[in-house]
Amino acid sequence: MQVGILGAGQLGQMLALAGYPLGQRFVFLDTGGSPSADIGSILVDPDNQQLESFLGQVDRVTYEFEHLPVDLVREIEKHKPVFPCSRALEICQNRGLEKALFTRLGIPTPEYRLVQSADELEKATRELGQEGQRPVVAKSVTEGYDGKGQAVLRSPEDAAAAWKAIGHPQLIVEAFVDFVREVSMIAVRGQKGEVAFYPMAENHHVEGILRYSLAPLPDLDAAIQQQAENYIQALLQELNYVGVLTLELFQKADGTLVANEMAPRVHNSGHWTQNGAVTSQFENHLRAVAGLPLGSTRALHPTCMLNLIAKTPDLNLVLADENAHLHLYGKEERAGRKLGHINLVGEDALSLVEAVKTLAQALPEAPEPYFSFVSNSECL
Amino acid sequence: MQVGILGAGQLGQMLALAGYPLGQRFVFLDTGGSPSADIGSILVDPDNQQLESFLGQVDRVTYEFEHLPVDLVREIEKHKPVFPCSRALEICQNRGLEKALFTRLGIPTPEYRLVQSADELEKATRELGQEGQRPVVAKSVTEGYDGKGQAVLRSPEDAAAAWKAIGHPQLIVEAFVDFVREVSMIAVRGQKGEVAFYPMAENHHVEGILRYSLAPLPDLDAAIQQQAENYIQALLQELNYVGVLTLELFQKADGTLVANEMAPRVHNSGHWTQNGAVTSQFENHLRAVAGLPLGSTRALHPTCMLNLIAKTPDLNLVLADENAHLHLYGKEERAGRKLGHINLVGEDALSLVEAVKTLAQALPEAPEPYFSFVSNSECL
Known part of the structure; x- marks a missing residue:
């Protein structure tokens, strides 16, 4: 079985090392342009030119990285089975959708607000932080990982600087969890x-x-x-x-x-x-x-x-x-x-x-x- | 570290799978022409044309297969560290040298004879098999593995047929071990x-x-x-x-x-x-x-x-x-x-x-x- 993997970093490498003994072989599609998986066949495709070649080589597709264009994954789904499905991807890459799903399924999650300006960030920080009593965390709604695109705000006065530092049009602000x-x-x-x-x-x-x-x-x-x-x-x-x-x-x-x-x-x-x-x-x-x-x-x-x-x-x-x-x-x-x-x-x-x-x-x-x-x- | 492997079968594949997490990468030199390792870089080289390329890519060399030309391994040793050394290879691929070494080191081994004709095989079978009382095993001195190039002789009369079936200029004949x-x-x-x-x-x-x-x-x-x-x-x-x-x-x-x-x-x-x-x-x-x-x-x-x-x-x-x-x-x-x-x-x-x-x-x-x-x- 030829498994296609979107993303080609260390997680893809370790997937391939685990998959060889199952008789699987791997083709990676790397849309970022700096693959490190260094195993199997790697298509470096920052300009989206190699999708057809990729699809022609694989039996099914998975990913090792969730910051992928959802449209790309939906397109792949038309041709090959993709696991997990694009809906899971879409929700996981958007903290707003993710929190809404947690809430709908009765999974406790910190109180949060979605904000689209420094002013809204200040207001949310005031409300969720109990007027500066407790810190809040602001995160870009999409694209953040490994602590990137995040800031801790200790008071509403931090809002302007945090908005600028994160530099993203929509943030999620979360109440402090003790x-x-x-x-x-x-x-x-x-x-x-x-x-x-x-x-x-x-x-x-x-x-x-x-x-x-x-x-x-x-x-x-x-x-x-x-x-x-x-x-x-x-x-x-x-x-x-x-x-x-x-x-x-x-x-x-x-x-x-x-x-x-x-x-x-x-x-x-x-x-x-x-x-x-x-x-x-x-x-x-x-x-x-x-x-x-x-x-x-x-x-x-x-x-x-x-x-x-x-x-x-x-x-x-x-x-x-x-x-x-x-x-x-x-x-x-x-x-x-x-x-x-x-x-x-x-x-x-x-x-x-x-x-x-x-x-x-x-x-x-x-x-x-x-x-x-x-x-x-x-x-x- | 780039590890060169002589031979490119499943043992090489499993070596590579174990070596990736140690930070090693693999280049295989396959002199037989039908590699199955399907990992790393594989040089298929039945005509001995790619040795220089192989040597240029590797830091040290090992093998997954002992039926290699010893001269090739000696040549490689002049340029890169080879583990195990060519002397080990030479002894392991010759049952006569192997048995002599066992004997010299006091390692018990079945009584044996080296023979170079059907007549000598018959004589050895007679002696080691106690005139047909016990079977003996005849094996090509070199190149045999997985039971290939071997025959069990139940009596000295089997010698001619066994000699022909094995088809090798020198055999080792071993006494039966109970x-x-x-x-x-x-x-x-x-x-x-x-x-x-x-x-x-x-x-x-x-x-x-x-x-x-x-x-x-x-x-x-x-x-x-x-x-x-x-x-x-x-x-x-x-x-x-x-x-x-x-x-x-x-x-x-x-x-x-x-x-x-x-x-x-x-x-x-x-x-x-x-x-x-x-x-x-x-x-x-x-x-x-x-x-x-x-x-x-x-x-x-x-x-x-x-x-x-x-x-x-x-x-x-x-x-x-x-x-x-x-x-x-x-x-x-x-x-x-x-x-x-x-x-x-x-x-x-x-x-x-x-x-x-x-x-x-x-x-x-x-x-x-x-x-x-x-x-x-x-x-x-």
Whole structure:
């Protein structure tokens, strides 16, 4: 089976590495012009000249990147099966549509306003921030990722500067959520509607970029895992979704969850599954796309993903740790760039966190890892 | 790092899949003219025209196939580091040199004769077979693999026909070994001389082709594992070997081992390590070739490799078993051809064997699996 992938970055590369053993081969269509997947056949197509060639080479199509023209995906859907469908893509790339869907499906989400000017931004900041009592977050409605196109406003006076800095005609303004941690739920839905859920991960972001994800969580109430499964199940069903879907959530002190955003694809917070689950998110996505049975999402052992940003570490040092599994993407070093990740496995979550701290100290520019469950460790 | 691989079959493909996450990229030199690796850059070079191009693209060189002209490898060694070295290759591709080395290093091996005519074959069969009391095995000294170029002679009268059937100017004739099972020891040696050993696997061949490998073995005495480690360690050291080496052995009823042959590469009987060991044989070979620290060879759980020969099974059926990990090579169906394998994992070796039997019944043309330890299961 020839699988077409829209986008050609590291997620596409890891999809291909997982798909080869299933007998799949890959053709990438890269509309941005700087592919890094470096596997399979890559059509670099910034001027939209190679769509016909792409369609002629593939049996079905998926994507590794949601910032794609929806019209392009709709056009592809006329010729080949596309999973997930263009409707999922359209909603995931527009924070306004996404929040409206969360609300309609009864999935808790922060209170929000859509604004189209600096004045409207100021008004929304005043209302949602309780007159400067609490910060709000403003984000471009479309195109933002990895913390780009976002600003935190501590008071209504920040509105003019934030409007200018983001530079987007429509923003979404979200009320502050008093959360204890960021978590993500990753699920996969097959073509017959069957669904499998991974155990949730705790995610540690710094300056909007994911640095650490750890799963499974030792202090996660089964009822909370179930609640997240219900939320993502509602989304999967509503969208008649096929493939891996990621739902990022905030968890509050009382344990309840508030949905932040979703991504219609394999996700950085699911990379731990490559070495920590029976079947990786990449393989499960491709099984779903190919109409094959889904694989088990069971965790094998606690696993922490450490992102390698900007600089490649000393491989001798990393690989000397028998619990470390290296995943480099083959990209040149550059400030803020995701160059790879390490999946560190452990016997139990607490000793794993200690090992993550030790390893992080030896990595260039790695922030101090923090996981909220450690502070509750007496209860574990 | 650009790794050059001589040979471009499924072993090369699986090496590349394991090497991408280490940041490695691959250039294959295929001197046979029918590559199936289908990854990286492949130079098809039956007429020896592309060596210069190959050398210009690679930082170091390894091989996935030992039936290569030794002169070619010696030439490559003048320009780039080659691991394992050409001397290992030379010995492994000549059963006479191999047996002499085993003997010199004190590694038990069946009594043997080298013969160069049908008459000499008859004489050797008479001597080693105790005048027709016991069969002997005749093999071409070079070029044989997967049971090709071999014949079992039940009496000296079979000599003329066997000589003709094998059609090779020099044969090795080996005395019959009364063994209870075939096992293999796979080890990896790094550039600083450090060595890691995988737990031994039991191998089940049918008509010379490996069908099943299971590891670790529940009834294997630690002293026997240690003995096999000593044997392969002697070979690794003698050859100043870098990379994965495989030693196939017979185990006799008294538990002792007799060396059959070795292969200077990753091996079909080590495919179980992809899903059954902390670090696969493929990754460990590449770590050694790259001069990186070796990964742990510890088994995670009992794992059985089932080869998929000639026909591709129903993937829906295979993947419905959550313990089954599929590895297809992307090759067309053909009689006797290795198209892929399944790694089936289990909680314990005995229940794994039952699961292997069930799965094998559903596979096209799979022989009944047999593992010797099952008959001793009361003792486990």
